[in-house]
Amino acid sequence: MNTNLNNTDELRQIPIVSYLEHQGYRPAKPENSRGEVKFLSPFRSETKPSFSVNVNKNVWHDYGTGEGGSIFDLVMKLWNVDFIKAKEILSKGTYKQMFYRPSDTHYERQRPSPFTDIRASPLTSTYFLDYCKERCIDLDVAKEECHQVDYRLSGHMNSAIGFENDKGGWEFRSPTTKICTCKAISTRCKKEGNTTVCVFEGFFDYLSFLTMMKPECRQKYDYVILNSVGMANKAIPILKGYKSVRCYLDNDHAGKNAFDIIRKEVNAENRSEKMLPFNDVNEYLCKGLNQSTSEQNV
Structure with missing residues (x-):
């Protein structure tokens, strides 16, 4: 698969089936007469495949949630990132190194997390508190429920509002960031x-x-x-x-x-x-x- 692509339209043509296979997901059913390939959903554990890819239109559809779309929509949902980050993942071909595969699938990765040097502290940054104000959140609520988290990703230090999940991972949010360290409730x-x-x-x-x-x-x-x-x-x-x-x-x-x-x-x-x-x-x-x-x- 050629990942040395920067044009949005060209990136959109990356075959979804190939992308999924590079992530470790194998078709549960071969291509049928309508050009559809069935997978076990990458978003949850299941025994009957409910995730379909139309290879002719290069679009996906999850019958479990009713969601679907292009490869950009898939990457954004799969890794909980925005469009800009999804485009970066596809254009640089770094999707195999940057993130865990969602932890509730059959193909969880057996290697260290790409997130390192994670340090949580009280939420005091004016930048993040102003962001909470913009979203009308009571600051006492934000300070009680969230942390300010510094973390290293791909060699760069970052900071975000952190909300901890039940697996000890973090949901990160800021005016420019929407990402998580692992999928969990x-x-x-x-x-x-x-x-x-x-x-x-x-x-x-x-x-x-x-x-x-x-x-x-x-x-x-x-x-x-x-x-x-x-x-x-x-x-x-x-x-x-x-x-x-x-x-x-x-x-x-x-x-x-x-x-x-x-x-x-x-x-x-x-x-x-x-x-x-x-x-x-x-x-x-x-x-x-x-x-x-x-x-x-x-």
Whole structure:
């Protein structure tokens, strides 16, 4: 596969099947008469292949979540990066060295993490606190729930807002960064005996929810942050331990599919509709709606 390409249109033509095979994913079913190749989804563990690549159009579709698109969409979702980083990965051919393969697949890499010199400290940077302000997050909430993390990646030191997941990895966010050290769910158990759990797609939605809540109400619930809708299946065993499951996923196709996955297994309530016409909790918050609301309103 020729990876010495810099033009976006040329990069888009990199065969998705070849890219997946270079990552260690092998077709579960050969190409059929419609030009489709089936894989076990790279986003979750499964026994029946639900991930399809159309080799004629060079596009993919995940029947488990309803997501799909070009090779850029695949790389962005697979490694939780933005378009610019996805283009860099493809154009430099460094995708085999830069990241772990998602840890919930059958092909986890057996080599050291590319993230080194990770050092977490209290969130005090004016740069990151201003970013939280821009996203309407209460700074006391941000300081309590997040860290300021310095880390080395590809030989360069970086800093970001860090939100820890249940595998001891980090979700990193900044005005220019959206990346993670490993794929995993984040759980936050606020008080022993809680019977209600709230589910969010990303941790800024979780921070937004806490910002909207009165401080005395925040401890009434436990929280599950998927960090990716592809982790919905992984959340099921956790959610089954609660009497009430409230889902605040994005108001888009992927979010609705993730809710359907959860609803099939637990008695879940779709609270995302309360955020309409906005896409997610953070957007809802940033429009200035009910920032001092109680839990009855959200």
